[in-house]
Amino acid sequence: xxxxxxxxxxxxxxxxxxxxxxxxxxxxxxxxxxxxxxxxxxxxxxxxxxxxxxxxxxxxxxxxxxxxxxxxxxxxxxxxxxxxxxxxxxxxxxxxxxxxxxxxxxxxxxxxxxxxxx
Numbered sequence: 001x002x003x004x005x006x007x008x009x010x011x012x013x014x015x016x017x018x019x020x021x022x023x024x025x026x027x028x029x030x031x032x033x034x035x036x037x038x039x040x041x042x043x044x045x046x047x048x049x050x051x052x053x054x055x056x057x058x059x060x061x062x063x064x065x066x067x068x069x070x071x072x073x074x075x076x077x078x079x080x081x082x083x084x085x086x087x088x089x090x091x092x093x094x095x096x097x098x099x100x101x102x103x104x105x106x107x108x109x110x111x112x113x114x115x116x117x118x
Contacts, residue, residue, distance in 0.1 A: 002112065002113045003113065005113075006045070006049075006105075006108070006109060006112075006113045007041065007045055009105065009108070010044070010045055010105055011037060011038065011041045013098070013105060014041050014044075014098060014101075015033065015034065015037040017094055017097045017098050017101065018033045018036060018037055018073075018094055019033050021090055021093050021094045021097065022036075022073075022077075022085065022090055022094060025090065026085055026086075026090050028085070032077070032081050032083060035076075035081065036072075036073065036076050036077060036081065039072065039076055040068070040069060040072045040073070040076075040098075043068065043072065044065055044068050044069070044072075044102075047064075047068065048061050048064050048065045048068060049061065049105075049109055049114075050114075052064050053110070053114065054114055058103060058106045058107070058110070061102070061106055062099055062102050062103045063099075065098065065099055065102040066095055066096070066098070066099035066102075067095075069095040069098040069099065070092065073085070073090075073091045073094055073095060074091045077091075
């Protein structure tokens with residue numbers, strides 16, 4: 001149940017960032033934002049939050065989440081959804097804001113979800 005709650009929190013955070021940046025400023029549809037948010041949330045949770053965070057800590061996990069968001073937003077929007085978003089503005093801004101949110105989300109995960117494996 002803790003993981004489901006964490007996934008929903010992360011999905012909400014990613015969706016809000018993408019809606020504000022890509023939806024309001026670039027006119028991307030809600031359905032495409034949701035698909036992109038769902039993709040990023042699941043991949044980043046499995047790889048970054050459950051894989052990288054417990055092993056290497058918050059800083060490395062946040063940097064890896066930034067890279068994953070940057071690459072994921074660009075690839076999924078361009079190649080899967082067929083959306084043209086200016087990389088420097090929309091994709092980079094979204095990735096930076098997601099990474100900032102991830103820093104705080106990791107603190108939540110470390111305190112409430114991920115068990116200490118020491």
